[in-house]
Amino acid sequence: MNSSTRELPAWSPDLLAGLGDAPNFGTAARHLARAGVPVFPCVPLGKQPLTRRGFLDASTDPGRVAEWWGRWPEANIAMPTGTPSGIVVVDVDVHASGSGFDAFERARSAGLVDGWAWMVRTPSGGLHVCYPSKPGVDQRCWQVPSQHVDCRGDGGYVVLPPSRATLPSGAVAEYRVASITDRRPSPIDTTTLRRFLEPPRPAPASWPLPLATANSSPDRLAAWVASRPEGARNQGLFWAACRMVEAGHNFDASLAVLGDAARSAGLTEREAETTIRSAYRTTSPSPQRTPAAGTTPIEVTGL
Incomplete structure (x- = not known):
């Protein structure tokens, strides 16, 4: 050119x-x-x-x-x-x-x-x-x-x-x-x-998840992730993915359930997978449950 x-x-x-x-x-x-x-x-x-x-x-x-x-x-x-x-x-x-x-x-x-x-x-x-x-x-x-x-x-x-x-x-x-x-x-x-x-979506007046969420259903976590406004999407997805880890769900199951919800909230497929993978690397109690990838866990604050 x-x-x-x-x-x-x-x-x-x-x-x-x-x-x-x-x-x-x-x-x-x-x-x-x-x-x-x-x-x-x-x-x-x-x-x-x-x-x-x-x-x-x-x-x-x-x-x-x-x-x-x-x-x-x-x-x-x-x-x-x-x-x-x-x-x-x-x-x-x-x-x-x-x-x-x-x-x-x-x-x-x-x-x-x-x-x-x-x-x-x-x-x-x-x-x-x-x-x-x-x-x-x-x-x-x-x-x-x-x-x-x-x-x-x-x-x-x-x-x-x-x-x-x-x-x-x-x-x-x-x-x-x-x-x-x-x-x-x-x-x-x-x-x-x-x-x-395409105005930025206001923070919805949705119900908050309780602190003790180890028994929260995947569907409930997904609905909460889908409701996250811009600026809170990555943190919300990371937090929900950590709960999926704690409940014993494997990475593929979490990606299937939370990935669609994250894309609905406005994240790209790559962003969603990277964030969920970071949650597994951070939260998994054993290497066997950590998905193999060369990603660096994101730092999440205010959860």
């Missing part, structure tokens, strides 16, 4: 209009590259990169871009989002399971998604809402599946017009520029938007 010290591309209405007027994908890709937009090829009618490193291979080198589309003339065009392109994208999805337009409208009413530069209508009927990135600020990708809204920033990429995709019906539709602002665009606060769409 080009050096991060280069100036950001000169996005303009003329640049965007040129995408729709291009006679083929190769011409559109070269049009973007000449404007300083790093691009890379994806499979025809799809989003999978054709180069080995995907968006990390994105380039503004006219020769490289010409070579790619000479080899794959029907390849879709994609660009990395965030710092490399100077663009952060809010992806409003439309799936059979739901649409993100209601959530986006709520965010618009709250004044959180103003300042967009342009919008792209995606083949599924969704929307890519594009904003200038914040210079010097790391704006990472995130997803809020329950609201059908994603953010594509540093570490992500999007497919650009005039690329095309195959719909579930078998029909082929294209990405196309839907709207261009006539005002000065401004960056979006992606952290605030995510918190608005």
